[in-house]
Amino acid sequence: MSTRRFDERDIRTRPNPRGSRPRTKQRPDHDDAVRGLVTGVDRGRYHLIVALDTPQEHVALAMKARELGRERVVCGDLVDVVGDSSGAPGSLARIVRIAERSTVLRRTADDTDPVERVIVANADQLVIVTALADPEPRTRMIDRCVVAAYDAGMSALLCLTKADLADPAELVAMYAPIGVEVVVTSRPVVDGERIIHGLEELRERLVGRTSVLVGHSGVGKSTLVNALVPGTYRATGVVNDVTGRGRHTSSSAVGLRLPGGAGWVIDTPGVRSFGLAHVQVESLLAAFGDLATVTTELCPRGCTHAADAPDCALDDWVATDPEDGPRAARVDSMRRLLAARAGDPA
Structure with missing residues (x-):
């Protein structure tokens, strides 16, 4: 099966028969x-x-x-x-x-669409903004964003908002084994005003980097951007009480410089799905250096490395873990990301 990657440039349209041919083959150099x-x-x-x-x-x-x-x-x-x-x-x-892009964050319309949609270029960190409540966190969506970040060669940072409404401990423990750093923010009411706790820690993770913020509508992305870059005035919305989903308030990606020129944040529109048809299993495994070594050297040809894969070397590798735990957690996390890439609901 071909592993060629497709994007918008591979879509061909019939040229206009009149006036479509350049008058000369000599194109300007634009020096x-x-x-x-x-x-x-x-x-x-x-x-x-x-x-x-x-x-x-x-x-x-x-x-x-x-x-x-x-x-x-x-x-x-x-x-x-x-x-x-x-x-x-x-x-x-x-x-x-x-100019040549150092990184490209992509997604597809769904898990069967071979055409990639480029979202952002030249960023080095994907900040996955997820509310702990209102709306409820969707771990499959987080998994898919982590997969997309690793495929793009970017690091992943999970920003958990609204910690004043729910405990973040479970999600923190879930993503620690796969190297995803986590910051937690909350907005308690202090003297009649809502103050964002944890904002300074988040700002420290953004210094000197170009970071892309992604997440569902209503999780607090625009609120964070307005606090990180004062005077931005990104529109904020509320969560629908019936559907549990937020309303789109951002219509396009916007790059904003942090105060003092300390870095860049790119705010993106809220998403409800993240297709991964463009992601190859090999690029995902590459983010797990130790697991990639095991699968490359010991797994049989054609092994999917999934939990039900016969003779997968990862099972034996976990069984020989002297500490009985860290390896299993890491393999379980990797297999969860593989499942997300394979098309489990986000």
Whole structure:
């Protein structure tokens, strides 16, 4: 079976028979292009920061050049732009190149769709925001996000909100064996005002990094962003009492610089599913170095490494654990992620 990975660029459309052929094969080199960072996308217009981290830094607006075709420009991309990139009112530059991406966070529409949707580029940490109550946590969704982070080469940080409503101990214990760090926040009422406890610990985990915040609607993502980046005014919503789900308040990913230039956070719209059709088992196992060694050297060919897989070497490896515990917890966690990747409900 082919292991080729597909994305939006593999979708072909019939060209317009009139005016679709370029007048010349010589394409411009765009030697005068300037570099910009994409911080937001809004109906075909791209918000950029040009001359990043220099005294000339400024905001500009751009559109995608025709030569890029169906290649998608996303939040976090480093791009080259030509034209009027001054940022003056009414100015509009053109994005002509997308720089090589260090990481790409992807998802698919479902677990059978081979076409990947690129969400964010060049981030190094995925912050999975999950409420401990109102709405109730969905561990399968957390598992899927962890799988997507590991597949993208990103680290995963689990941020548990609303700890004033429920105990986080069970979820903390569940994700410790797979190397997922956890921070816990709460919003108790103090002197008539809600104060976010745990915000400083979260801020410390974001310093010097580009972090993507994902989670269901209503878990408190926008509330955290507003506290981390004062003056952002991201819209916040409430959870429906009947469905137990939040209302979408963010419509697109937006990159925001932390105060003092200490790092970047990218707030994404609330999600209700996270397809993993693009994830290969090998890339998931690579996140578990010790388990990958066992499966590569000892498992029979074609082994799925699932709990019901015959002759899986992981079972013997667990049985010989002298401490009778750490290995079993780690294998159980890995198999849970494999199950999430295979299509268990999120």
